Amino acid sequence: MKFLTDEKLLIVGAAGMIGSNMAQTAIMMGLTPNITLYDPYGPALEGVAEELFHCGFEGVNITFTTDAKEAFTGAKYIVSSGGAARKAGMTREDLLKGNAQIAEEFGKNVKAYCPDVKFVVVIFNPADITGLVTLIYSGIAPDRVATLAALDSTRLRSELAKYFHISPDKVVNSRTYGGHGEQMAVFASTTTVDGKPLTEIIGTEALPAEDWEKMKVDVIQGGKHIIDLRGRSSFQSPAYLSIEMIAAAMGGKPFRWPAGTYINTPQFGHIMMAMETTIDATGIHTVDVKGTPAEMAELEKSYEHLCAMRDEVIDLGIMPPVADWSKFNSHLS
Amino acid sequence: MKFLTDEKLLIVGAAGMIGSNMAQTAIMMGLTPNITLYDPYGPALEGVAEELFHCGFEGVNITFTTDAKEAFTGAKYIVSSGGAARKAGMTREDLLKGNAQIAEEFGKNVKAYCPDVKFVVVIFNPADITGLVTLIYSGIAPDRVATLAALDSTRLRSELAKYFHISPDKVVNSRTYGGHGEQMAVFASTTTVDGKPLTEIIGTEALPAEDWEKMKVDVIQGGKHIIDLRGRSSFQSPAYLSIEMIAAAMGGKPFRWPAGTYINTPQFGHIMMAMETTIDATGIHTVDVKGTPAEMAELEKSYEHLCAMRDEVIDLGIMPPVADWSKFNSHLS
Numbered sequence: 001m002k003f004l005t006d007e008k009l010l011i012v013g014a015a016g017m018i019g020s021n022m023a024q025t026a027i028m029m030g031l032t033p034n035i036t037l038y039d040p041y042g043p044a045l046e047g048v049a050e051e052l053f054h055c056g057f058e059g060v061n062i063t064f065t066t067d068a069k070e071a072f073t074g075a076k077y078i079v080s081s082g083g084a085a086r087k088a089g090m091t092r093e094d095l096l097k098g099n100a101q102i103a104e105e106f107g108k109n110v111k112a113y114c115p116d117v118k119f120v121v122v123i124f125n126p127a128d129i130t131g132l133v134t135l136i137y138s139g140i141a142p143d144r145v146a147t148l149a150a151l152d153s154t155r156l157r158s159e160l161a162k163y164f165h166i167s168p169d170k171v172v173n174s175r176t177y178g179g180h181g182e183q184m185a186v187f188a189s190t191t192t193v194d195g196k197p198l199t200e201i202i203g204t205e206a207l208p209a210e211d212w213e214k215m216k217v218d219v220i221q222g223g224k225h226i227i228d229l230r231g232r233s234s235f236q237s238p239a240y241l242s243i244e245m246i247a248a249a250m251g252g253k254p255f256r257w258p259a260g261t262y263i264n265t266p267q268f269g270h271i272m273m274a275m276e277t278t279i280d281a282t283g284i285h286t287v288d289v290k291g292t293p294a295e296m297a298e299l300e301k302s303y304e305h306l307c308a309m310r311d312e313v314i315d316l317g318i319m320p321p322v323a324d325w326s327k328f329n330s331h332l333s
Numbered sequence: 334m335k336f337l338t339d340e341k342l343l344i345v346g347a348a349g350m351i352g353s354n355m356a357q358t359a360i361m362m363g364l365t366p367n368i369t370l371y372d373p374y375g376p377a378l379e380g381v382a383e384e385l386f387h388c389g390f391e392g393v394n395i396t397f398t399t400d401a402k403e404a405f406t407g408a409k410y411i412v413s414s415g416g417a418a419r420k421a422g423m424t425r426e427d428l429l430k431g432n433a434q435i436a437e438e439f440g441k442n443v444k445a446y447c448p449d450v451k452f453v454v455v456i457f458n459p460a461d462i463t464g465l466v467t468l469i470y471s472g473i474a475p476d477r478v479a480t481l482a483a484l485d486s487t488r489l490r491s492e493l494a495k496y497f498h499i500s501p502d503k504v505v506n507s508r509t510y511g512g513h514g515e516q517m518a519v520f521a522s523t524t525t526v527d528g529k530p531l532t533e534i535i536g537t538e539a540l541p542a543e544d545w546e547k548m549k550v551d552v553i554q555g556g557k558h559i560i561d562l563r564g565r566s567s568f569q570s571p572a573y574l575s576i577e578m579i580a581a582a583m584g585g586k587p588f589r590w591p592a593g594t595y596i597n598t599p600q601f602g603h604i605m606m607a608m609e610t611t612i613d614a615t616g617i618h619t620v621d622v623k624g625t626p627a628e629m630a631e632l633e634k635s636y637e638h639l640c641a642m643r644d645e646v647i648d649l650g651i652m653p654p655v656a657d658w659s660k661f662n663s664h665l666s
Contacts, residue, residue, distance in 0.1 A: 047563030054570035230380030237387035
């Protein structure tokens with residue numbers, strides 16, 4: 001079997017549904033023969049490791065541990081789903097406090113045991129906040145941390161494909177930006193449907209404006225819809241997409257979707273949110289987002305929502321005030 | 334993306350944990366761009382389909398339906414996990430009656446809607462029985478039906494690797510045959526451990542006889558162990574291995590493990606059980622099992638246990654008497 005790298009991949013939260021799927025996906029995608037599973041909950045962690053052993057994979061060294069030092073030491077790539085899962089009826093924001101604290105501990109583990117990590121993907125919600133907390137406490141460069149944000153764009157792709165009864169492959173460059181939450185900015189101007197710009201379709205008989213507004217709500221509530229249908233939070237799609245992000249960071253196939261990234265520009269300051277990005281062996285890099293004035297206003301609104309959430313976490317005492325970030329992470333100023 | 338075939342793969346029981354993992358695995362392994370998910374339970378089925386749509390896969394046509402006719406029509410490859418799951422405390426045999434009835438319906442759907450199916454893998458327990466029931470009612474040739482039996486051999490590989498603190502790759506040709514149940518025959522003579530025949534190690538200081546006996550019990554109870562650790566039945570390993578079987582039947586990489594297959598020889602009559610097999614585009618074919626006299630006696634005992642289970646299902650009226658099988662399937666005599 002050919003691998004993208006032989007460096008250590010650490011999967012944090014590996015005992016859970018997302019983490020265990022990430023492990024299987026990483027092995028099947030041939031990321032690295034060197035995979036460590038970490039979770040504070042030992043029995044289920046061992047159960048996941050056993051499942052992977054029972055797959056009979058060849059050429060892969062799978063280890064597991066409940067010890068943070070052992071897990072993080074030497075890790076060059078990390079993907080973390082190690083938060084609490086969203087339960088039916090909860091908003092992403094309900095998870096804010098608990099998961100922000102978990103992110104703090106996660107960041108501190110990176111700083112203590114693997115400060116030379118090459119790429120970290122954070123996917124537990126609200127990922128815009130947990131990613132930011134991780135970045136601050138880890139001390140690593142912002143281009144080494146990304147959050148999973150692609151799901152909203154793939155959901156838009158899926159909703160458009162279902163609406164028009166076409167293959168999802170005919171929906172090109174569907175995009176949402178900003179928060180991965182209820183105030184995300186769903187763009188239309190980036191997308192073509194069967195070769196035709198989506199903006200030219202919205203408001204016509206083919207896609208009346210009210211149907212488009214409903215679709216945007218469906219995209220935003222895509223995660224809730226999975227819970228309603230399946231009785232559990234989505235786990236296959238976040239696991240799969242986050243491993244695609246890691247693969248890109250290892251120098252594999254380019255990642256095709258937006259990702260959450262740290263932004264500090266005159267327009268958007270001191271925030272982590274979904275932007276147009278590239279992920280490759282040099283890290284994550286932002287590409288300018290272009291939209292209609294209405295879309296850019298939506299993005300601005302989503303940004304302001306994120307700032308309010310960030311400030312709430314600061315007020316909770318979990319995240320230091322922006323002015324103090326550089327004391328924890330010299331890359332942030 | 335390159336696929337092994339463009340023919341229709343049907344996943345039965347796709348709403349469940351195993352089925353949904355099989356779908357993701359099949360897509361990731363590049364089996365076919367033509368995948369249909371079937372399950373009588375619509376909401377969770379739709380939830381699984383949504384998850385797969387949200388992965389953003391390219392070049393794959395994923396459809397889902399609760400209608401058997403629509404699902405089975407045109408299917409050339411089928412893998413079914415569509416039974417009830419084993420709960421904590423249940424033996425595989427507890428599931429016997431309910432799952433045998435599900436297998437009957439499954440076989441009848443094959444006969445009615447896709448009698449020219451090329452390969453069917455049955456994995457719901459007790460698979461030796463559900464596979465046999467499927468074979469009888471489907472009317473298809475025995476070399477077109479297999480059951481998942483590899484898990485016991487991969488578990489033996491894993492237990493040996495853990496015991497000797499070596500890579501599982503250094504355990505070669507670990508094998509169990511006969512039933513996929515509590516009376517399976519765990520072989521030693523087929524296996525080498527780090528190049529050394531396992532039979533030469535058993536009974537030495539390196540692996541005392543009592544440790545080997547304990548290990549055999551651990552292998553047999555490998556599924557129960559997962560339930561104890563993880564709080565749920567194993568689903569990743571059965572899903573992954575069954576998709577490897579389908580891949581082999583599509584002409585992909587040869588399958589490296591035993592599989593459950595129909596046997597009717599002077600030694601073993603009218604039964605489905607794990608044997609040494611090959612799976613390729615021509616179907617599943619049996620290779621002679623060679624073992625020590627003690628191992629062959631174990632296999633004989635396992636066979637007799639399976640015959641008793643088969644006769645129990647016949648007595649329950651779910652499986653026709655052996656003499657009548659040819660009325661349902663002209664390939665069986």
